[in-house]
Amino acid sequence: MAIQNKKSSDAVAIVSCMDWRLNFAIDGKISELKREYGENITTYVFRNAGAGVKAFEGSIKDIARDYNLKALVIMPHNEGCKGMGLVFDALKNGVPISSDMKSQLVDPFEKHAFSDTGELERINPKVQAEYARGFLDSSVDIISELVDLKRVKIPEDGEHRIFIMKPGAVKYELSLDDKRGGAYVLQASSLNEVYPDLNVGVNVLKMRKVIFVTSSHEEARQVNTEIRIARMKLGNGVELSQVSTY
Numbered sequence: 344m345a346i347q348n349k350k351s352s353d354a355v356a357i358v359s360c361m362d363w364r365l366n367f368a369i370d371g372k373i374s375e376l377k378r379e380y381g382e383n384i385t386t387y388v389f390r391n392a393g394a395g396v397k398a399f400e401g402s403i404k405d406i407a408r409d410y411n412l413k414a415l416v417i418m419p420h421n422e423g424c425k426g427m428g429l430v431f432d433a434l435k436n437g438v439p440i441s442s443d444m445k446s447q448l449v450d451p452f453e454k455h456a457f458s459d460t461g462e463l464e465r466i467n468p469k470v471q472a473e474y475a476r477g478f479l480d481s482s483v484d485i486i487s488e489l490v491d492l493k494r495v496k497i498p499e500d501g502e503h504r505i506f507i508m509k510p511g512a513v514k515y516e517l518s519l520d521d522k523r524g525g526a527y528v529l530q531a532s533s534l535n536e537v538y539p540d541l542n543v544g545v546n547v548l549k550m551r552k553v554i555f556v557t558s559s560h561e562e563a564r565q566v567n568t569e570i571r572i573a574r575m576k577l578g579n580g581v582e583l584s585q586v587s588t589y
């Protein structure tokens with residue numbers, strides 16, 4: 344990421360899962376972090392299948408280099424995380440998985456014991472926090488807590504579709520193209536970082552609508568290239584479009 348000379352300002356980073364049911368919980372967490380660290384704190388949100396920190400290691404290190412990174416907040420969830428389903432299938436059922444997905448999501452679980460996906464969901468916060476501790480300075484707080492989807496506000500389910508956006512904080516409730524549920528969110532510095540997850544969304548979860556959200560003219564140009572690449576890789580049958588945040 345091209346971020347320069349901002350070491351004097353504070354930032355927080357959030358890593359969470361792409362699952363649509365988390366949108367309100369993340370909106371709430373951002374408000375909470377602003378109350379704790381100040382309204383002007385820069386917030387970066389990263390999301391993929393399963394809240395796997397490893398995929399975002401490079402981007403988070405960039406933030407820690409360029410900002411005074413106060414905290415990394417990791418927000419995995421229960422109640423059927425598809426990412427943990429992939430980990431379980433890969434490690435216990437021998438289901439094939441792409442090498443990128445294996446390296447980014449599955450490998451950090453290899454040395455941990457678990458007997459079902461519920462248990463995987465419960466150890467996920469610890470697994471992600473341990474991984475993050477391995478590359479972050481001890482001055483950065485790592486807050487890793489399971490989001491209990493039985494206890495958070497979830498909108499009514501809608502058509503399942505995937506939004507792809509940059510890591511800057513937005514209020515999902517307002518910035519997605521409508522207010523229905525069903526909006527999965529992949530959030531990353533580049534399409535590359537989350538392409539394995541997009542591939543899972545399209546080819547495993549069978550989602551047919553992918554919407555790239557851009558916040559500036561410059562970003563829209565860069566994203567045009569990513570859309571062309573996604574179109575080539577994903578083939579026909581997937582509807583790719585672009586919207587701008589307001």
Ligand SMILES: [Zn+2]
Nearest residue numbers: 360362424425
């Ligand atoms: Zn999940």
